[in-house]
Amino acid sequence: MALIAIVDDQITNRRIYSRLAASLVPGADVQSFADPIKALEWSKGNIPDIVISDFQMGTMNGASFTAAFRAQTGCEDVPVIIVTAFEDKSFRYRALDAGATDFITSPVDAREFGTRLRNLLRLRRHQLDLQKRGVQMQQKLEKNTRLGDQALRQSEEMLRLVIDTVPALISATDGHSNFEFVNRKLAETLHMTPEEAVGKTVGDLMGEEFGRRSRETDQQVFESGKTIAAVEENFDGVSGEAHTFITTKSPLRDQDGSVRNVVTVSLDITERVAAERQLHKLSSAVEQSPHAVIIAGPDGMVEYVNSRFAEITGLNANEYLGGDLFAWNRGAMPPQDPAETLREAEESGSARREFQLQRGGGSAHWCREMTSVIRGDDGEVMHYLSITEDISERKQVEAQLIQTSKLATLGQMAAGMAHELNQPLYIIRMAADRCLMEMDAGTLNAETEREHFQIVSEQCQRMADIIGHLRIFGRRDALEPSLMDPAACVRQAVDMVLEQYRLEDIEIVSDIPEQAHAVMGHPIRLEQVLVNLLGNAHDAILEHSTDDAASPKGRIAVTLADDAEGNSLSISVSDSGGGISQDKMDSIFEPFFTTKEVGRGMGLGLSVSQSIISEMGGALSAKTTDNGACFSVTLPYGEADKDG
């Protein structure tokens, strides 16, 4: 709705204009003022859409009025039409100077008045529209600016958060190595806040030497304008702990493209380096191990073979990579069953095997292989590990030790043996001498002769048996175990000492079956163990004996029986020699431990015996009985299929 102000001191004019305006602009609000001063006052609170003013007025002319009106806020652009009574150019110029918009000549032509009025009102409307749109745009712009600021602030904050959260040490330095920016992680490493670090130099905070190197690298970035990537550097931390960084330095450019700062991003790889070193240490240890080490994946395919493998097996390691874990010991004696080995390893954690391996057409070597399983956290098999050791030399040494110990036993038995051999020799000589004497006297008859030759022959056999026994016992055993009858070993051992001990009043009572379940081992070594046990029993009895001639000095009981479990048998040797005191019980299986007087024993017997028995997969144990000691040898039954 248009607001039209009419200013004229003539009541008639006011009426004419008012009527015209009201009829030309339907719904217009027409305010008419006789006094221009009043009109000015009114227009302070009401901005008209158009003003129609007479020029020739009593209190104030149209030019002055227009000037005053224009000076009022909001009225700068309101159209002002000046009505002049006559064509007077000087009035019109004055009015134009004061800001009038248009003129109408008085007396007013209704048509002209209407046209000008409508045109100016339309102009005013457009003016107001533009103004309104401008304000809206301004408001919109202001609003947009406000939102933009907020978004910018948010993204800046986000960026800062990201930079502070990444596990990297990030800083920006100027050309003098001064920190202009330090992220939280770097500040923490320096034991300070980012604010404290900014403004300090790298050398101030991270040590002179580190600062110097950093500055040099910064200079290269400043000069080349290029990134220097992934340099490893060492930093002795603030509290002395050594750090290893992997560092990248990049140029930070101004809008004009010149390098303003260097951005340094470092990753602390101290733990990784430590882990790598540890790994390197372990892998070197495996590589330099005196044993062949093979690692296979869960599918049994070889992933790693150490360098010792070639030395021990005489095979080319590369040929076995990617192949089957057990491909290399296919020619082993006794033959190995890979499936069985893996099953045992998976069930009990590890499986041990001993076998001989022909090395490239050369000599056979003894190998001891341990296969074990490496499991992940979930219990699934991740790797199979096979460690093989060349035990040929050890086997030789062991055999040598066993032999040495046996010869020592033989040495101790020598005196008794001498007597045992002397006895038949004595009888033979008597028989011969008797015949010679009778021949000399001419009294020898055929019957006596025959009788004595018979005696000589029998005694020769007796000596041959003793010597044969010694010869077998003294002989070196084969390195390979075989299936054998333990009962025969026990009998032979008993036979060897029976006569000697009888003469010393030591009785041997044996309860041995005709034949026992076969066991795996070396028959002479088992016999050696038994002779040792019998010898110990003998010595204990002699030491324990009183000089009572009327009764036997002692008794040794030897038994062989199957165990209740049905998979092993036990041989026991118990004596009446007083037993073993508890303090000595702990030491008796140690090498060179002996209770015997000097010259009676080396102290190897029980230690060697124990190693022989454990080699056979059995156990040797001792206990004290009512009147003596009892040693038990437990041996697992041998299996026919193991007899390669």
Place this chain on the structure above:
Amino acid sequence: MTANNNNGAHLLLVEDEAVAAKMLSQVFNLEGYRVSNAPDGVAALELMADETPDALITDLKMPRGGGGELVREARARHANLPIVVVTGYFTGDVERELKELGVSAILLKPVALRDLIDAVKSALSPAGD
């Protein structure tokens, strides 16, 4: 075989092995001696309690106390009994002890039969014929 001029002197022969004991008995019988046999020291002492022999011939190594014990006991009972020891093995200590006990001869197996016969003979007549 030579003269039976040993007046039937009584020898106690201690030998645990039957074959040896039988042969020695035959030889000494042929030499004109009367021979008693004992397989060990305990049996020998029992026999001696019944009848004191003119000489004791014994091994050292045998069951039931051994010969050493027998020699000591026999000497304790009969201070002048001639004793001949026939053994396969002895040490210096044993030899010294036997000599202290007044053993007439210590013969090492396998002794020549002639030497054994001579030793017994001279033990029975220490003064010499």
